[in-house]
Amino acid sequence: MTKQHITFTFNPQTVNMSAASCLLTEDQFQCSICLDVFTDPVTIPCGHNFCKTCITKHWDINAPYKCPNCNDIFYTKPKLQVNRFISEMAAQFRQSAQQKASSSSSEQQVSKPGEVPCDDCTGTKLKALKSCLVCLASYCETHLEPHLTKSGLKRHQLIDPVENLEGRMCTKHDKLLELFCKTDQMCVCMLCTYSDHQGHSVVPLKEECEGKKAKLGKTDAEIQQMIQKRRVKIEEMKRSVQLSKKDADREIAAGVQVFRALKESVERSQAELMDTIKEKQRETEKQAEGFIKELEQEISELEKRSSEMEQLSQSEDHLHLLQSFPSLNSAPPTKDWTGVSIRPPSYEGTVVRAVNQLEETLSKLMKKLPELKRVQQYAVDVTLDPDTAHPNLILSDDGKQVKHGDVKKKLPDNPKRFDYCPCVFAKQSFSSGRFYYEVQVKEKTEWDLGVATELINRKGEIKLSPQNGYWTIWLRNKNEYKAPAGPPVSLSLKHQPEKVGVFVDYEEGLVSFYDVDAAELIYSFTGCCFTQKLYPYFSPSNNDGGKNSAPLIISPVNHTE
Known part of the structure; x- marks a missing residue:
């Protein structure tokens, strides 16, 4: 103010x-x-x-x-x-x-229930803006003015309005709680230091608050670090969710196709099962209807004979009775129904046979599903570019194999050549569409494979990550597979792949890696944004004293059946 x-x-x-x-x-x-x-x-x-x-x-x-x-x-x-x-x-x-x-x-707000009223207002109580810890009173805007303008009152400690200012008074001595006993960790008044807290370590509230604020600052710094770590974790989880969503969308599309066919097959099998059961039921009903019709006819004949016999037994015409008796004395000819019955048809095995047939259909559908077969149709011919190869790498004459040698060759240091990491690019680049190639990694203990952008840094130490223009997977320590997607993602593989397939969909922003022999997806980078040429990237890693001497071999693609 x-x-x-x-x-x-x-x-x-x-x-x-x-x-x-x-x-x-x-x-x-x-x-x-x-x-x-x-x-x-x-x-x-x-x-x-x-x-x-x-x-x-x-x-x-x-x-x-x-x-x-x-x-x-x-x-x-x-x-x-x-x-x-x-x-x-x-x-x-x-x-x-x-x-x-x-x-x-008149312009200020009148104190409402639950709000702190001004202690100096007479009549209508206005809403307090501040409470004074020295005066132990709360003031509205008008009555707060002296605390803001008078030099003596300016030194008073103002806080947001609170009720029960008496609670800031010592209940024993009725004095302001203005000291802090560090021994008993409680607020005390001046007189307390001469009685219950005599000889204790006592400091002004402000001094203790400064210490507490310092601790709060340290704790807050730790909390901020915790917050930052959790934000990083959130971003990591969001990326994982995005990757998962892309994978899910792709799998859903394939799944919808399979289950649509499966649904049609189930409906067809269900209809056939119902028709079979209903047909047996119709045959049973038809047989029963024939028997019932015969029985009803016989009942009609017997009822007719019974009526004639009753009339004859009541007749007074003795001659007529004696003449008719021979023909009416015996029952009319009927069928012996003792051994005749309707047996419900047996449905045993009907449902089982239908389900077995359905399983066969599903198995056939699953054989048509493999994703690897779909991406292999985009196979391209890839050869290694010697102008990009690190001086320690040995390339085959046909440009299909690369391994690490112990001797560093003297080669011209052009801008395209890797000079620190044992890496090499392919000659071919891609800036649109889809492409796929396969690399044999058999008998190797370490390797890197994938794609990289044209303008990546090729000098000095390289950090593989999408942020740096690399989309790769790697093997370390014989069985430690990872995908460096920002924080590296550990890959849990059922088998150690001997041949790895690499598939890229430039417009979709997709890079996928496959275990060719198992026809299984290893990992996918999704949601990528490609704006430069992409080159197939290879690193056989160091020779490691002969333990990792096997070459990476670009293999021809044999389409899976």
């Missing part, structure tokens, strides 16, 4: 001034003893002004008579007379300040 300025207009009849008004600040009307606006101001011989009561009490206690401001000594007590000019100016300042405070208070 800026220092308040108030314009005073003085009556010329009361104060002899050449101007009608002047612009002054509260500091100019403040007694340096009571730190309040002058009451009955007096001027002492050195020229400083004080409240009459304040300077009188000061001289009653302190001797000799000295000015509290400049320490001038007066050997006789000065005669004090009220300075009417300053008195009237102070009165007008006080009145103007009260009017301004009254006006501004």
Whole structure:
């Protein structure tokens, strides 16, 4: 808050001034003893002004008579007379300040439930802006003004408004908790140091807070490091998720095709199974309907015979009864149904046979799925470029093999040649489309394979990573496979590949590596952004005393069946 300025207009009849008004600040009307606006101001011989009561009490206690401001000594007590000019100016300042405070208070917020109210407000309580730890009171904007302008009050410690300021008082001595006992690790008042905490290591709260702040700073630095590590881990996980999503999208596309065919096969097998079962059921129902029809016909004949016999037995015509008796005395001819029954058809094995047939269909579909077969159609002829080869590398005459030699050859150091790492590029470059090649790595304990951009650094030590223009995988220590994708990714392989296939889709931003013999994907870089020519990259690594003497061999592609 800026220092308040108030314009005073003085009556010329009361104060002899050449101007009608002047612009002054509260500091100019403040007694340096009571730190309040002058009451009955007096001027002492050195020229400083004080409240009459304040300077009188000061001289009653302190001797000799000295000015509290400049320490001038007066050997006789000065005669004090009220300075009417300053008195009237102070009165007008006080009145103007009260009017301004009254006006501004109407614009301030009234304290709501849960908010800290101003302790100095009478009537309607305004919302407090700050609490004073020295005064143990909370103040609104208006009543906070003295703490912001008066030099004595400016030294008070202000904090965001809080309730229960009494909680900052010692419950035993009713004094402000302004010290910290390091022995008991608690806040205490001055009187506590003479009783319960006598002889303890006690320091001001500010001093202890400084130490705590230093520790907080150290802890915060550690936390920031932890945050940074976790942010790096988040980025790593995001990259992994992106890679996973690309792989997932590709697999989903292949999976949708397979499962669509599988779904059609399942639906077809299900329909055939239902038709078979329903056909057997229809045959059973048809047989039963035939038997039931015969039985119903026989029942009709028997009921007819029974009715005739009943009528005959009630007849009074003795002659008719005797004549009809022979033909009605026996039952009409019927079929012997004792051995006749409807046996439910057997469905045993029907579902099993359908499932077995479905498994055969699925197996055929899976044989059509291998990804390696799809990428091998983009096979290209690759040969090594001797102008890029490190002087220790030995290339075959046909440019298809490279190994590390113990003797460094004297070769012209052109800009394309690797001079520190045992690497070599292929002659062929690619800036669009798809390409695939295979490299034999059999019997090697270390190697690097992949692709790199045209403008990579070929001098000095090389760090393989996509950020540096390399998309590779490597073998170290015979069985430690990794993909340097930023932080290297460890690769868990079921078998040690003897031949590695490298596939690149330039527009898709994809670089994939395959175990050719196992027809399995080793690793894929996805979401790459290629803007330069790409060259096949090879490094047979160091000879290692003959342990890694086998060459890398660019092999012709034999398409998998």
